[in-house]
Amino acid sequence: MTTLTSVMESADAVALTLCGVVLLASLAVWSMSRPRGFPPGPLGVPILGSVFSMTASPEEIFVRWSKQYGDVFGFKVGQRMIVVINHQDAIREALLKHGIEFAGRPDFFSFGVFTYGFKDIIFSSYSDTWKLHHKFAHSALRQFASGKRLEHLLHGSIAKMEGYLSKMDDSEPVDPKLVITLLLYNVMSTMCFGKDYDFLDENLIAWKENNEKLNQEFGMGVAADFFGWAQYLPTPGVKMVHRMRDELHRFVWDELDSHKKNFDPDNVRDVFDMLLLAQKEAADSGNQDAEKLSDTHLVLTVSNMFAAGIQTTTETLYWALAFMVEHRDIQSRCQAEIDRAIGRKRVPVVDDRGSLPYTEATLYEVMRYSSILPIAVPHATTCDVNFRGYRIPKGAVVMFNTYSMHYDPNAWESPTSFKPEHFLEDDGSVQQHPSSFLPFGAGRRSCLGEVAAKTDLIIIFTWLLQNYCFKTVPGKETTSLLRVIENSAVGRNLENYELIMEMRK
Numbered sequence: 156m157t158t159l160t161s162v163m164e165s166a167d168a169v170a171l172t173l174c175g176v177v178l179l180a181s182l183a184v185w186s187m188s189r190p191r192g193f194p195p196g197p198l199g200v201p202i203l204g205s206v207f208s209m210t211a212s213p214e215e216i217f218v219r220w221s222k223q224y225g226d227v228f229g230f231k232v233g234q235r236m237i238v239v240i241n242h243q244d245a246i247r248e249a250l251l252k253h254g255i256e257f258a259g260r261p262d263f264f265s266f267g268v269f270t271y272g273f274k275d276i277i278f279s280s281y282s283d284t285w286k287l288h289h290k291f292a293h294s295a296l297r298q299f300a301s302g303k304r305l306e307h308l309l310h311g312s313i314a315k316m317e318g319y320l321s322k323m324d325d326s327e328p329v330d331p332k333l334v335i336t337l338l339l340y341n342v343m344s345t346m347c348f349g350k351d352y353d354f355l356d357e358n359l360i361a362w363k364e365n366n367e368k369l370n371q372e373f374g375m376g377v378a379a380d381f382f383g384w385a386q387y388l389p390t391p392g393v394k395m396v397h398r399m400r401d402e403l404h405r406f407v408w409d410e411l412d413s414h415k416k417n418f419d420p421d422n423v424r425d426v427f428d429m430l431l432l433a434q435k436e437a438a439d440s441g442n443q444d445a446e447k448l449s450d451t452h453l454v455l456t457v458s459n460m461f462a463a464g465i466q467t468t469t470e471t472l473y474w475a476l477a478f479m480v481e482h483r484d485i486q487s488r489c490q491a492e493i494d495r496a497i498g499r500k501r502v503p504v505v506d507d508r509g510s511l512p513y514t515e516a517t518l519y520e521v522m523r524y525s526s527i528l529p530i531a532v533p534h535a536t537t538c539d540v541n542f543r544g545y546r547i548p549k550g551a552v553v554m555f556n557t558y559s560m561h562y563d564p565n566a567w568e569s570p571t572s573f574k575p576e577h578f579l580e581d582d583g584s585v586q587q588h589p590s591s592f593l594p595f596g597a598g599r600r601s602c603l604g605e606v607a608a609k610t611d612l613i614i615i616f617t618w619l620l621q622n623y624c625f626k627t628v629p630g631k632e633t634t635s636l637l638r639v640i641e642n643s644a645v646g647r648n649l650e651n652y653e654l655i656m657e658m659r660k
């Protein structure tokens with residue numbers, strides 16, 4: 156009897172083990188399967204997919220894979236299907252000819268938390284609510300951040316920065332990131348909140364620090380974006396996104412409260428007032444837009460402008476100054492051009508752009524070389540898409556590897572060298588739109604702030620070179636300033652550095 160029971164028990168154990176093995180094997184096979192017609196690509200490992208390939212610099216790995224699998228390839232990370240599109244022809248075709256099909260955003264866990272359930276512009280998928288806020292943000296930028304109005308904002312903030320810099324000892328090493336960031340915070344806050352902040356306003360500094368903390372903590376991203384079940388685990392990533400969301404938006408919520416108290420529909424002073432007016436009009440007329448214009452939507456639209464506008468412009472200028480230190484000959488050529496076109500006495504204006512071709516080409520070359528957002532912001536398919544003979548299912552994550560355009564040896568004379576001439580025609584004029592250059596994206600989800608960003612960059616960069624020489628810190632001549640932070644999903648940002656910012660005689 157005992158023998159019979161133990162035989163039966165061991166048979167049960169074997170059966171259970173077998174079931175477990177079959178289940179795991181099926182799960183492994185299922186996890187590696189792809190829908191019919193899905194683009195080819197690396198298989199990765201069962202369950203996890205290609206997660207281990209997503210180490211530092213995915214954009215460089217993608218360029219390598221595009222040589223193996225072609226311009227369009229796909230793979231899985233956890234449950235997510237990811238498609239990467241490389242090089243100018245395929246990227247432009249997807250963004251311009253299949254605009255709406257590729258205009259979604261992934262429903263990542265972190266995006267959803269940061270945006271109180273996708274109520275913003277940057278991370279929300281293509282929808283009527285997105286269209287409405289996109290339209291408002293577009294007209295807000297046109298009304299408050301273009302032409303003479305933006306020039307006026309920039310001049311006000313530059314004057315504050317000048318006052319701050321004039322008190323510093325210009326022979327001491329300085330990290331220029333603080334002044335550039337504060338300058339841009341000032342411009343953006345004046346535009347959105349209509350307030351004239353001190354250059355070192357403590358709220359702006361606290362907000363800047365929160366943004367930096369978020370970037371550091373975000374690192375390579377959050378596992379729960381790829382492995383849905385991970386959002387229910389109390390991991391540091393999951394806790395971080397909840398905590399950072401509240402810290403990041405608090406300042407904008409405070410501004411909303413104070414705007415509501417002083418709101419006068421006949422006197423629209425800034426972007427927040429403009430959004431409040433839209434909210435009021437929708438509520439008064441009882442139309443269906445009212446629910447799309449909740450306070451949360453308004454706060455996130457303004458928060459987006461800060462998040463999208465300040466960090467990108469700051470990083471571009473940070474790279475630009477590092478290049479000026481590493482390429483003193485280019486710095487001198489820009490300064491000679493600025494001295495000839497503007498002189499030293501007046502602040503640069505928007506209309507100077509046309510007479511600064513070398514300086515403008517230098518900035519474009521900074522954008523190409525730095526490629527600060529090498530795979531832009533991830534897109535997603537809004538429906539099943541047939542593209543170049545492949546079938547990409549609805550909801551797949553789509554990454555546009557613009558880095559592959561910016562470093563394409565077939566498109567640039569010497570892509571790994573820093574050469575403003577890449578953007579100059581033979582007659583010395585600037586090539587505004589080379590075909591393999593897309594720092595602001597294209598199509599439906601292209602950057603809303605492209606025009607404003609170009610004005611910010613040329614005026615600030617020109618002013619800095621007009622008034623200062625950027626030099627290496629003595630004793631640190633052999634340390635390059637162009638060190639890209641590794642393991643960052645946020646973009647190709649430089650490690651913090653110091654330089655000498657010497658006032659020009």
Ligand code: HEM
Pocket residue numbers: 276277278289292296459460461463464465467468471527528531532533594595596597599600601602603604605607608
């Ligand atoms: C050098 C500066 C800048 C660069 C390189 C840059 C680049 C980009 C890129 C690559 C995207 C994503 C495109 C895509 O998803 O395909 C983007 C989106 C966006 N940018 Fe910029 N940007 C800059 C400055 C600004 C400024 C100054 C603002 C506003 C004040 C702004 C507002 C936005 C917004 C709202 C989006 C989201 C658009 C959407 O999801 O539909 N950006 N930007």
